[in-house]
Amino acid sequence: MHEDVERCTRAVQAKDARFDGWFFVGVVTTGIYCRPSCPVVAPKPKNMRFYPSAAAAQQAGFRACKRCRPDASPGSPEWNHRADVVARAMRLIADGVVDREGVPGLAARLGYSTRQIERQLNAELGAGPLALARAQRAQTARLLIETTALPMGDVAFAAGFASIRAFNDTVREVFALTPTQLRERATRGRTALASGALSLRLPFRAPLCPDNLFGHLAATAVPGVEEWRDGAYRRTLRLPNGHGVVALRPFPDHVACTLTLTDLRDLTIAISRCRRMLDLDADPVAVDDLLRADDVLASLVDKAPGRRVPHTVDPAEFAIRAVIGQQVSTAAARTHAARLVAAHGEPITDPDGGGLTHLFPAPEALAEPDPSALAFPRARRSTLTALITALATGDIDLDAGTDWDEARARLAAVPGIGPWTVETIAMRALGDPDAFVPTDLGIRVAAADLGLPATPAALIRRAARWRPWRAYAVQYLWATGDHAINRIPA
CATH class of the missing domain: 1.10.340.30 (Hypothetical protein; domain 2)
Structure with a gap:
């Protein structure tokens, strides 16, 4: 979609949140990149550059906007509804395969050579698997910096960085702030949570009908593994480095997520699996528009638009x-x-x-x-x-x-x-x-x-x-x- 300059420009000028995650806009006059719905005044079209991923924008030299936080956009719906190798690779990268097994491990799982995977990802996303994984690590680092009191060395390790230097350089490059400055800016007037307990918001594209989504998970919950408690769906998670417990509670504009992990290296994977379970990266407008064209389904869609498919974490x-x-x-x-x-x-x-x-x-x-x-x-x-x-x-x-x-x-x-x-x-x-x-x-x-x-x-x-x-x-x-x-x- 990022190659359709006219359509992307209209989306940015309209601040259309539906396109958040579909593409990112770099502003050449400021050197920052944003999500399409960024609330700041839209730049002139001649100053916009469009990228298919946050990693591509970062590689082009843009830093993340502090206002709209483009790294926290909903993921592109492309990766969850497509079955080709690029979509499969993106799902595996989100699940932490590159951090755990490297690019050769990613390629082996897909049945392709490393060169083939790198070429296909670069062609479609403007970035290779290492850059895409690095962008994901940067987002994880920001979450840990802003929501915990962990020492920065522990944050770097938990986010998947190989060294403190790589951590510091990446945070400065992506967010134009040092890790310490990022924490000070985020925690002004409040106290960061203790390590291991994290509260965050999971964004989604509106509308979202939570009834069948949370209703299905609650009605089929296996005692001991899942429960509905105090207005939240809770369950245990088996993760690569340990286990976790998550509580998910629906709100009109986000899903509140509280995670307790035995190993914070699993943060990115836990978030990714929860998003997949709740189908939060779907494009409900595209889905509902097609189904509404059928007279039999039209009234059902109009009654409760934005139904998601309840998936699973395992x-x-x-x-x-x-x-x-x-x-x-x-x-x-x-x-x-x-x-x-x-x-x-x-x-x-x-x-x-x-x-x-x-x-x-x-x-x-x-x-x-x-x-x-x-x-x-x-x-x-x-x-x-x-x-x-x-x-x-x-x-x-x-x-x-x-x-x-x-x-x-x-x-x-x-x-x-x-x-x-x-x-x-x-x-x-x-x-x-x-x-x-x-x-x-x-x-x-x-x-x-x-x-x-x-x-x-x-x-x-x-x-x-x-x-x-x-x-x-x-x-x-x-x-x-x-x-x-x-x-x-x-």
Whole structure:
């Protein structure tokens, strides 16, 4: 989009927040870069330069605007709805793969050479994987500097910098302030939080309808791992360097996020996974405009625009839970999953004294589950065991950089996993915005009530007009039913 100068100029002049994260504008007369909705007076068009990423703007010599904080923009919706290698690479970079495994590790996960990955990212984003990861580290550093009282050396280490010098140089270059000046500016008149506890705002593109999003997470919450408490969805997080607990509370213009981490190096990854779970980088206007063009869906969209697809922080966990939930009620699925957690989950202490007691067990911890502990029919126990084995050995990979079609094929090859389970995992674990579940009971009931075709094949043909946003159409169809997933708990 950044190459469409006229459209970008109009967005900046209109201060259109919808385009935040889609592109960044550098102002040659000031040497700063901003998000399109920056509240300062729009520069003259001749002084604007447009970039596809914050990293590209930084590489061009621009520093971040102190007013609009472009590094804190919602992410581009491109990376979560596209399935090509650039989008997969961006999802993996957001998940910290470059910091943990380097560019060779990123390339290996994608099945390309390092040179190919660098060339494709530079062509589309104006920056290579190292620059993109560096921009992400700068944002993490700013969060830690402004919201904690950690010593700067600890901030540098937690943000992923290899040295204090690299940390200092990056902060000065990106924010035009030293780390100490950045903290003094941010903490004037207030006290920074103690290390390990962070409160931040997760931005999103309006509108956002929280009802089905938080309602679904709360209604399906596994006791011990998730809970709805004091108006917030809380859950445990398994992270590369330790674990964490997050509380997420919806507000009209942001989602409040409180994170407690055992290792602050996991901050960026935890934020990224929470944003993906809540689908906060979606472009609801684009989605709703397409769905509203269908007369059957138009009234549903107008009634509650901005519905998101509830995703997950742990794709392997969700796949296991999807099999557990086959052909049983929501309450029964929660009960079965809670038994699995109690028997095999890793115990943790809830920092707020709530009901979170365990991490959901990793596939490796479930490699040999006790069949007698699973009150399932024998066929479903076999399916669950086969899935767990495939996840533990890597035969099925559901991480952020997974090829969606290949993952579907591997899931479908597991005996007992049918189209409903495959598409449910694709929708909520893989994040495919076009996943569709025509055999789902709630979809069939909604289809009958709305006069849509009754058979799966006919409904799939009818739903072709909803592509590439069929997963969002599912949310609107589910919302026609009186189910707890459609409302935030009182």
